[in-house]
Amino acid sequence: MINYPDKPYDNWSQFLAAVWKHGMSKGNMDPQVAKFRAFRAGEAMGDTLTRSNEARYIRPSAFLSCARQTWFMRQGFAPEPMPENIGLTFAMGHAMHELSYAAVESALPSCFKAEFEKEVDLPDWWRNAVPESAEHGHIDCLITVEDEEEAAQYLELNGNHIILVDFKTMGGYTSREHKKKDFAVSPDAFGYLSQLAIYASTVHPDQVLLTGINRDQLTAELMPRSVALELLDNERERILQALTCETDPCKEFLERWEKKAHFYCGKGGRKGYCPFADRCEATYCED
DSSP: OOOOOOOOOOOOOHHHHHHHHHHTTTTTTTTHHHHHHHHHHHHHHHHHHHOOSOOSSSSSTTTTTSSSHHHHTTTTTOOOOTTTTHHHHHHHHHHHHHHHHHHHHHHHTTTEEEEEEEEEEEOHHHHHHHOOOOOOOEEEEEEEOOOOOHHHHOOOOOOOOOOEEEEEEEEEHHHHHHOOTTTTTOOOOOOOOHHHHHHHHHHHHSSEEEEEETTTTTSSEEEEEEEEHHHHHHHHHHHHHHHHHHSSSSSSHHHHHHGGGEEEEETEEESSSSSHHHHHHHHHHOO
């Protein structure tokens, strides 16, 4: 495990980055943990590369970033297919997730408890709004303080004892944006905050870390960023409104974020990342 620092880390983001780096460094990863996580990664990668299509229902990790996207799914329209070669990207994501779990498990001091891919019951408000969705979900990592006195030698706890950690693999551009973005005023194009808002309402953490892994530069530092709980509370209310609205919300994401939305929605004939971009563009909507 990681040694006591010269002085406690200032916050959980710094501490998690140091734990991950130590666990990823040569000779520090527990061999049995490494083998187990490599096996798990292989299974997930094989499934991803051989699966013919993605699930076609609203879930915490998909179809929530824009209210109209959610509306199209509720009306029974199928999203546009992902690129044929997207499987490799998802496969590498599985590998980096499992290796990150191995690094944290190997380096985390015994005064903390880490649970990975923790299954939780999705909240009642979600299951009532999306009855066709799964009843359970999985949180990447939940860290709890087991021994407060010892834990305080590693970092300034400041009353934070239950930490929800979500790992996201990111390309170079997204990684650079992740380091500096203000989550309160930046569009959540890929639904990262939406997913966290749902899971935070199941485990009630003291702090939430949205943690980036740069898949284009594997020696880069881990990028944990704290997300304000108040922001997730607001996001949860927005999701509930999107799930229960009775009329077409039109180009809600574009109206909410204006020019900032073009990366996801597309602009001037350039296709965005939204799986309903073509339908949204072609469908007349009277405000």
